[in-house]
Amino acid sequence: KQKKKGSMLFLLLTTSYKVYMKYTELGKTGIKVSRICVGGMSFGKAAEDFHLWTLDQEKTTAMLAHALDLGVNFIDTANCYSHGTSELYIGHALKELQVARDQVVLASKVYFNEGKLKKEAVLREIDKTLQRLGTDYLDLYQIHRFDYDTPVEETMEALDSLVKSGKVRALGASAMYGYQFHNMQIAAEKNGWTQFSAMQNHYNLMYREDEREMIPICRQYGVSLIPYSPLAGGHLTHRGWTTESKRSQTDQTLRKKYDQAMENDLLIIDRVDEIAKKYNISMSQVALSWLWEKGVAAPIVGATSVPHFDDAVKAVDVSLSREDIVYLEEIYERHKIVGALPEE
Numbered sequence: 243k244q245k246k247k248g249s250m251l252f253l254l255l256t257t258s259y260k261v262y263m264k265y266t267e268l269g270k271t272g273i274k275v276s277r278i279c280v281g282g283m284s285f286g287k288a289a290e291d292f293h294l295w296t297l298d299q300e301k302t303t304a305m306l307a308h309a310l311d312l313g314v315n316f317i318d319t320a321n322c323y324s325h326g327t328s329e330l331y332i333g334h335a336l337k338e339l340q341v342a343r344d345q346v347v348l349a350s351k352v353y354f355n356e357g358k359l360k361k362e363a364v365l366r367e368i369d370k371t372l373q374r375l376g377t378d379y380l381d382l383y384q385i386h387r388f389d390y391d392t393p394v395e396e397t398m399e400a401l402d403s404l405v406k407s408g409k410v411r412a413l414g415a416s417a418m419y420g421y422q423f424h425n426m427q428i429a430a431e432k433n434g435w436t437q438f439s440a441m442q443n444h445y446n447l448m449y450r451e452d453e454r455e456m457i458p459i460c461r462q463y464g465v466s467l468i469p470y471s472p473l474a475g476g477h478l479t480h481r482g483w484t485t486e487s488k489r490s491q492t493d494q495t496l497r498k499k500y501d502q503a504m505e506n507d508l509l510i511i512d513r514v515d516e517i518a519k520k521y522n523i524s525m526s527q528v529a530l531s532w533l534w535e536k537g538v539a540a541p542i543v544g545a546t547s548v549p550h551f552d553d554a555v556k557a558v559d560v561s562l563s564r565e566d567i568v569y570l571e572e573i574y575e576r577h578k579i580v581g582a583l584p585e586e
Contacts, residue, residue, distance in 0.1 A: 263313025264558050266539050268347070269439025269466045271412040273381055275347050277534065277558050279316040279468055280309050280551075281544030282350075285331045286324020296324055297546055303335035308548055310341065312555050318442070318468070318542050320351035320386055321371050329374035337376055348375060351416060351442075353386030360392050364400040368409055384414035384442055388422045388582075394429045402435035414440030414468070417581035420455030427463055438465055442542065444581035445469035447478060447514065447529055447570060448500065448507045451577055461537070469533065472541035474500060474507075478529040479550075481515050483508065499580050506575045513570055523560055526550075528570075530557035535567055 264277045285302040288294045297305060306317070319328045329350060336346065350371045357363025372378060383404060389397060404410040415423055415438050423441065430437040441460050443452050445467065460467060473479050477500060500507060511525075518525045533541050534557075545551035562570075 262559075263555070265315075266466070268382065268412060268468075268539065270464050271439050273347060273412060275316040275540050276314045277540050278314050278530075278555055279318050279349075279540040279542040280306065280314055281470070281542040282317060282319025282328045282332055283323050284544045284546050285319070286326075286328035289324060292324055295546060296328075297331075299331050299334060302331040303338055305545070305548065305551065306332065306335045307339055309551060310339070310346070312552075314555065315345060316347045316349070316540055318349040318351075318382075319375075320354070321367055321374075322351075322354035322386070326370070326374055329371055333374055333376035343377060347381040348377060349382035349384060349414070349440075350375070350380055351384040351386040353389065353416075358392060359385055359389035359397040359400075361396050361400040364397065364404070368404055372409065379409055379411065381411045382414050382440060383410040383412075384416050384440065386416050388415075388418035388426075394426045395433070398426055398430045398435050399433070402430070405436045412436075412439045414438055414442060416442040416470070417444050419582050420452070420459050423456060424459050427459075437463065440466045440468050440539075442468050442470055444471055444499075445533070445538070446472050446474045447532055447574075448474045448503070448510055449577055449580060450571075450574055451579055457537075466539035467537065468540045468542060469538060470542045470544075471499070472533055472538075472543065473526055473529055473554075477507065477511060478514055479524070479526045481511065503575075503577050506573070506577075509573050510570070513573070517562070517566055517570065520566075521560070524553050524556075526553050527557040527560045528562070530554060531560040531562050532567065532570055534558075535562055 265274050266277060267273065268275050284297055286296045288296050317332060319332055321329065352364055352367045353359060355363060355367050368383065385397065401413050405413065413436050427437050443456055445452050457467065483504060514525045514528050517528045530541055543551065543554045545554060
């Protein structure tokens with residue numbers, strides 16, 4: 243990585259504390275990933291019809307430089323984030339920082355595009371993603387949702403062709419129902435195609451519905467969990483429900499995800515705060531540590547500030563007791579399914 247003296251980037255890099263990052267294998271792929279993944283939804287051109295709180299190119303480059311300096315090597319994005327500019331900003335940042343391609347694990351997703359997961363769409367969108375990221379291959383390519391309009395065999399064969407061609411090293415899926423994920427794995431298994439190695443599901447202390455079916459299926463297949471919204475969009479980082487942050491004030495998607503269960507979730511937030519005070523750590527560290535205790539490989543953290551990201555990274559050294567886990571979980575009530583439907 244190149245350090246530019248006199249710039250904000252140099253200051254961020256040189257003032258960071260020493261962190262000993264931990265790593266794990268992504269599924270059974272042999273791909274080594276940090277236990278924290280950088281969420282690319284935080285990057286890209288702000289837009290009224292997507293998100294207004296995203297970071298511009300300069301801040302994106304600074305955030306990625308800092309993450310890499312801390313030992314984080316895993317970056318996740320999608321072709322639809324900020325209308326493709328998330329991929330552009332990440333690609334530009336890695337080029338500017340002169341990061342060796344084999345020193346970073348790049349993941350992106352396909353679905354929210356013309357043709358969804360049809361063969362021609364998958365083959366078209368991977369090339370666009372690679373071009374925007376400035377690379378000739380992805381380490382992990384994920385389907386963003388389940389496509390109700392395309393046979394699973396068509397999608398799995400198309401994805402397998404990307405692996406065989408060398409454009410993609412491993413495959414993953416994101417939010418869907420457990421039976422859908424299972425059916426896609428079976429289709430790949432029957433036809434000798436590449437199976438999924440990662441599941442980017444919606445999972446945190448405030449939303450645990452995947453514990454019923456999805457997570458047991460992932461364990462059956464040796465699939466790594468790399469959940470999005472591990473901090474529930476920031477709800478698990480502070481007392482109360484809202485803050486003065488730009489995201490809290492403008493993110494309508496966040497409200498759709500969590501406002502419906504606010505009464506129960508506020509009780510959970512209070513318990514996270516209690517455990518944090520017990521150990522003199524942050525609430526985000528409690529929430530992330532809980533995920534690792536539940537077998538998660540690498541939660542995807544979408545921070546928009548260096549202090550918030552630093553705080554998340556410190557969580558790799560936090561361990562919760564069995565009593566802490568029970569206390570955090572025991573008041574959870576069943577939630578309405580959020581994330582598995584294609585329009586969400």
